[in-house]
Amino acid sequence: MARFENPDDIKVIVATDCGSTTTKAILIEYINGEFRLIVRGEAPTTVEAPFEDVTMGALNAVAEVEELSGRKLLDENGRFISPSQGKTGTDVYISTSSAGGGLQMMVAGVVRSMTAESAERAALGAGAIVMDVIASNDKRLPHQQIERIRALRPDMILLSGGIDGGTMTHVVEIAELISAADPKPRLGSSYQLPIIYAGNKEAATLVHDTLADKVDLKTVANLRPVLERENLGPAREEIHELFMEHVMAQAPGYRKLMSWTDAPIMPTPAAVGLIIQTIANKYGIEAVGVDIGGATTDVFSVFRPDSETPVFNRTVSANLGMSYSISNVFAEATLPMVMRWVPFKMDERDLRNRVKNKMIRPTTIPQSMEELIFEQAIAKEALRLALIQHKNFATVLKGVQQQRTIADAFDQSASGATIVNMMTLDMLIGSGGVLSHAPRRQQSALMMIDAFLPEGVTRLAVDSIFMMPQLGVLTEVQAQAATEVFEKDCLIHLGTCVAPSGTTKKAGPVLKYSIELPGGPVSGTLEYLEMKRFELGLQENGLPMTARATLEPERGFDVGAGKGNKVVKELHGGVVGIVLDGRGRPFDLSTLSEDDRVTYLKKWMTELNIYPADKL
Amino acid sequence: MAHAYTPGLKVTEQLLVVKRRILPLKGEVIVKVGDRVNPDDVVARTHLPGNVVPLNVANKLGIPPEDMSEVMLKKEGDPIKEGETIALKKSIIKWFSSPCQATIDGTLESISSVTGQVLQRGHPIPVEVKAYLRGEVTEVVPEEGVVVQCMAAFVQGIFGIGGETSGTLQTSVSNNTQVLTDDLIVDSMKDKVIVGGSLVTADAIKKAARIGVKGIVVGGFDDKDLRDFLGYDIGVAITGSEEIGVTLVVTEGFGQINMARKTFDLLGENEGKMACINGATQIRAGVIRPELVIPVEDQASAAEAEAAASMQGLAIGSPVRVIRHPYFGRLGKVTELPPQLQVLESESKARVLQVEFEDGQRAIVPRANVETIESR
Numbered sequence: 002m003a004r005f006e007n008p009d010d011i012k013v014i015v016a017t018d019c020g021s022t023t024t025k026a027i028l029i030e031y032i033n034g035e036f037r038l039i040v041r042g043e044a045p046t047t048v049e050a051p052f053e054d055v056t057m058g059a060l061n062a063v064a065e066v067e068e069l070s071g072r073k074l075l076d077e078n079g080r081f082i083s084p085s086q087g088k089t090g091t092d093v094y095i096s097t098s099s100a101g102g103g104l105q106m107m108v109a110g111v112v113r114s115m116t117a118e119s120a121e122r123a124a125l126g127a128g129a130i131v132m133d134v135i136a137s138n139d140k141r142l143p144h145q146q147i148e149r150i151r152a153l154r155p156d157m158i159l160l161s162g163g164i165d166g167g168t169m170t171h172v173v174e175i176a177e178l179i180s181a182a183d184p185k186p187r188l189g190s191s192y193q194l195p196i197i198y199a200g201n202k203e204a205a206t207l208v209h210d211t212l213a214d215k216v217d218l219k220t221v222a223n224l225r226p227v228l229e230r231e232n233l234g235p236a237r238e239e240i241h242e243l244f245m246e247h248v249m250a251q252a253p254g255y256r257k258l259m260s261w262t263d264a265p266i267m268p269t270p271a272a273v274g275l276i277i278q279t280i281a282n283k284y285g286i287e288a289v290g291v292d293i294g295g296a297t298t299d300v301f302s303v304f305r306p307d308s309e310t311p312v313f314n315r316t317v318s319a320n321l322g323m324s325y326s327i328s329n330v331f332a333e334a335t336l337p338m339v340m341r342w343v344p345f346k347m348d349e350r351d352l353r354n355r356v357k358n359k360m361i362r363p364t365t366i367p368q369s370m371e372e373l374i375f376e377q378a379i380a381k382e383a384l385r386l387a388l389i390q391h392k393n394f395a396t397v398l399k400g401v402q403q404q405r406t407i408a409d410a411f412d413q414s415a416s417g418a419t420i421v422n423m424m425t426l427d428m429l430i431g432s433g434g435v436l437s438h439a440p441r442r443q444q445s446a447l448m449m450i451d452a453f454l455p456e457g458v459t460r461l462a463v464d465s466i467f468m469m470p471q472l473g474v475l476t477e478v479q480a481q482a483a484t485e486v487f488e489k490d491c492l493i494h495l496g497t498c499v500a501p502s503g504t505t506k507k508a509g510p511v512l513k514y515s516i517e518l519p520g521g522p523v524s525g526t527l528e529y530l531e532m533k534r535f536e537l538g539l540q541e542n543g544l545p546m547t548a549r550a551t552l553e554p555e556r557g558f559d560v561g562a563g564k565g566n567k568v569v570k571e572l573h574g575g576v577v578g579i580v581l582d583g584r585g586r587p588f589d590l591s592t593l594s595e596d597d598r599v600t601y602l603k604k605w606m607t608e609l610n611i612y613p614a615d616k617l
Numbered sequence: 618m619a620h621a622y623t624p625g626l627k628v629t630e631q632l633l634v635v636k637r638r639i640l641p642l643k644g645e646v647i648v649k650v651g652d653r654v655n656p657d658d659v660v661a662r663t664h665l666p667g668n669v670v671p672l673n674v675a676n677k678l679g680i681p682p683e684d685m686s687e688v689m690l691k692k693e694g695d696p697i698k699e700g701e702t703i704a705l706k707k708s709i710i711k712w713f714s715s716p717c718q719a720t721i722d723g724t725l726e727s728i729s730s731v732t733g734q735v736l737q738r739g740h741p742i743p744v745e746v747k748a749y750l751r752g753e754v755t756e757v758v759p760e761e762g763v764v765v766q767c768m769a770a771f772v773q774g775i776f777g778i779g780g781e782t783s784g785t786l787q788t789s790v791s792n793n794t795q796v797l798t799d800d801l802i803v804d805s806m807k808d809k810v811i812v813g814g815s816l817v818t819a820d821a822i823k824k825a826a827r828i829g830v831k832g833i834v835v836g837g838f839d840d841k842d843l844r845d846f847l848g849y850d851i852g853v854a855i856t857g858s859e860e861i862g863v864t865l866v867v868t869e870g871f872g873q874i875n876m877a878r879k880t881f882d883l884l885g886e887n888e889g890k891m892a893c894i895n896g897a898t899q900i901r902a903g904v905i906r907p908e909l910v911i912p913v914e915d916q917a918s919a920a921e922a923e924a925a926a927s928m929q930g931l932a933i934g935s936p937v938r939v940i941r942h943p944y945f946g947r948l949g950k951v952t953e954l955p956p957q958l959q960v961l962e963s964e965s966k967a968r969v970l971q972v973e974f975e976d977g978q979r980a981i982v983p984r985a986n987v988e989t990i991e992s993r
Contacts (some may be wrong), residue, residue, distance in 0.1 A: 143669075143670070143671040144668055144669055144670045144671065147668070147669045147671075148668060169731070170682070170731065170732050173729070173731045173732050174732045174734060177671075177727070177729055177732060177734055177736065178671070180727075181669040181671070181726065181727070181736045181738075182669070183666075207731050211729075211731075296853075320852055320853055325853060325854065325900060326852065326853055328850070328851060328852055328853070328854075329852030329853055332850040332852050333852075349841075350839060350840075350841055351872070353839075353840040353841055353871075354839060354840050354870075354871035354872035355871075355942060356840070357776075357840045357843075357851075357870075357871040358870045358871050358872070358940070358941070358945065359941075360853075360854050360900065361775050361776045361854055361870065361871070361898075361900055362775070362870070362940045362941070362988070363900060364985055365940055365941040365983075365985055365986045366941070366961075366963075366965060366967060366983050366985050366986065367941075367961075367963045367965065368941060368942070368943065368961050368962060368963060368982065368983055368986060369942060369943050369961075369962050369963060370962050370963050370964075371942075372941070372942055372943075372963060373963035373964075373965070438965070440963060440964035440965045440966075441964065613964075
């Protein structure tokens with residue numbers, strides 16, 4: 002490909018995401034002073050037999066882009082034409098990949114809640130699926146740990162343990178266990194399993210002596226050099242290096258694909274994390290992204306616990322999904338928790354069979370309204386459980402001694418408290434079939450509101466066609482193009498949810514509002530357990546309209562400035578508009594009586610126009 | 618995507634079934650090309666390295682790890698026996714010497730003077746691979762295993778539990794709609810693979826396991842019964858390793874669903890023959906479906922069978938099975954394939970087809986919600 006010294010010279014971009022079943026290609030062009038998505042194409046991924054060459058699927062997807070856009074991208078040998086000239090060629094080609102099962106890692110550390118958790122954070126942030134976490138205190142006996150390591154066959158292992166200058170015995174002990182297990186890499190036995198050591202620097206030589214003969218050992222800076230601080234960067238970079246060098250290079254066709262791209266191929270989740278971090282940093286906001294797939298649900302977040310430094314976290318809920326794992330969602334959430342979102346009765350035996358039938362035939366779609374309502378109820382529970390897992394993982398560092406003053410006496414926050422704060426959260430982005438392809442956008446909004454229970458003022462959006470991976474890797478090459486396309490074409494802005502936090506035992510107002518909508522100002526009172534919706538749409542360029550709002554919560558309720566304090570803020574619109582949620586926080590639908598539950602569900606669903614009234 | 622329907626499950630009178638029977642790691646192949654094998658014949662064997670059991674000798678003897686070399690009586694690679702003294706901390710008075718004994722039989726793998734840990738490795742664990750099919754060895758993969766093939770009647774299920782086994786095929790119900798209840802299971806069904814109709818009850822499976830039935834093939838099974846039987850809920854469809862005494866293959870899905878008549882008839886025609894059954898299911902990338910293989914002597918040419926079994930696309934007249942509510946489990950023929958997207962009752966837009974059910978009723982169904990029934 003042509004090389005560009007100046008990113009501003011890049012005007013045409015082709016990006017692909019090679020997923021485990023589908024390869025998606027997008028074409029971005031710089032037109033009339035802005036970067037916009039032109040077309041997208043897709044084709045089945047060709048990593049597995051009989052094709053065993055990922056580039057075939059990538060080229061097929063690009064060929065569809067060619068057909069739809071009229072731009073000739075490939076020459077007669079099936080190679081990219083570069084640089085672009087008029088309606089021919091592209092300046093840049095980039096790709097992400099999760100084909101062949103993505104990047105599967107095992108991590109190990111000494112203390113489960115300290116170095117092992119930091120190692121897990123590093124691996125997840127790098128886009129890996131963490132198959133298991135081995136720690137000295139994980140309650141398994143050494144021989145059980147060895148058997149587990151032997152059985153796993155990961156793509157690589159990240160080993161950490163000990164702060165710099167601390168005790169060395171424990172981390173060497175873990176290295177000895179790994180050595181005894183003699184683990185083999187997942188793809189092919191022609192190379193040694195890569196292991197990254199990111200622990201106590203003084204133990205590096207001992208770890209080297211223990212492992213170097215059996216594995217391909219790389220040593221990087223300690224990811225927890227002192228208890229109070231994590232240093233995940235070097236370990237994450239090494240993971241990406243090894244991902245390219247070993248894992249990708251072993252997968253069929255990837256060597257060829259790597260030679261085509263202008264930036265290293267990135268694991269899909271790492272790229273999604275990157276675009277969310279880029280947007281959060283650009284606007285100085287806190288954001289949560291959730292991708293609910295068939296088998297797994299990923300949650301990404303950027304929060305600023307000290308109100309300045311952004312902290313990025315990613316979790317993968319490996320068995321929460323809408324098809325392959327749907328039965329597990331049902332098992333984990335339990336039937337009553339799913340059924341509380343459904344405003345009519347269904348037979349339990351029949352429901353259980355329906356869920357299992359979806360599991361064994363994952364590609365089917367809801368034909369009847371009843372099936373859709375039930376499927377969206379399951380999605381709410383999958384999202385809720387995934388957020389709980391994320392909250393438990395995205396915490397301030399554990400094991401750090403905190404000095405407390407008398408002022409902290411009533412403060413319940415402790416070592417290991419979550420940094421996920423639904424009140425300070427500015428933006429919630431949903432992605433994945435059930436959210437992106439819901440027949441009505443209001444349904445996506447309500448699924449996210451019910452599952453995540455945002456507090457205060459929170460913008461809602463969905464990724465229309467799952468372009469976030471390609472845009473994530475694009476930030477490495479042309480950040481402006483990535484953010485412009487992200488806001489104008491990738492996101493479908495749903496609107497804003499205003500949800501006063503607080504509870505009350507009796508009916509009554511929770512919020513006085515006044516919103517200067519383009520069609521004229523509206524003002525009124527939001528009652529407890531009431532939901533309202535106001536239209537506030539999009540501008541011509543795809544960005545949301547805004548409206549100034551004055552929000553005055555009642556005593557005991559908070560919309561961001563403390564209980565009872567007024568907030569004046571610009572609210573962003575979208576295809577759904579502004580949703581006022583007067584159900585209070587924390588909110589638990591299960592606490593309502595059976596009659597009230599059904600009555601309120603129907604009310605909310607009618608007010609927000611979620612389902613046709615005659616189907617409720 | 619070009620194919621917005623689910624490829625059907627294979628149900629065919631004659632198919633060339635080819636199975637790779639490979640060891641988990643290199644070993645010895647004990648049959649050769651051309652050998653006739655039976656399901657229980659061992660075709661390859663090897664030894665897995667024994668389990669490793671660590672023992673912290675330094676802690677046990679109360680010595681610093683760097684003194685390990687002074688106390689060890691055994692060196693790396695030495696054979697050890699459970700209870701045998703492998704290290705001894707000597708004292709001037711003999712009675713006060715402290716010994717440290719091996720906790721398993723095997724060999725001493727390593728001694729660490731950093732952690733004071735000794736790794737003991739147990740004896741190698743033998744692993745055997747059986748033929749699974751009755752057929753012929755057509756290829757030997759040196760040191761790894763073999764390829765076994767046979768001509769067979771073949772039924773692919775949608776979901777199963779339990780691993781590979783084999784037995785004589787016997788129909789236990791009078792038609793494809795009958796429920797297989799425990800009173801239909803009799804002692805003479807020991808070692809048989811039995812065929813049910815629309816459902817098998819939990820009591821029937823329990824009784825079958827008790828009297829030694831090898832396998833059950835049936836149309837449907839209730840999820841609630843599955844949970845009661847296994848004692849846990851299957852969250853993700855990866856099965857085959859359950860040790861329940863009987864292998865189950867479900868051909869249609871969860872709930873009471875009549876076994877497709879074609880499948881039922883095919884199994885009936887092969888009554889009394891030996892059937893190889895495997896419940897292993899994996900519904901993710903690299904799909905594995907449960908199956909029933911009935912080796913047949915009457916050999917059509919392989920090419921002929923392959924051609925017959927090749928998959929047909931979805932066309933007017935194609936036999937299909939609806940795989941989602943509201944018409945779940947019903948069989949019919951495609952009567953229309955409108956190309957444009959249509960809005961469903963759920964308000965989703967999808968490509969659809971019109972199907973005429975066996976009773977003449979017609980319905981519009983999303984293409985994603987049918988699977989073709991492969992015919993020959």
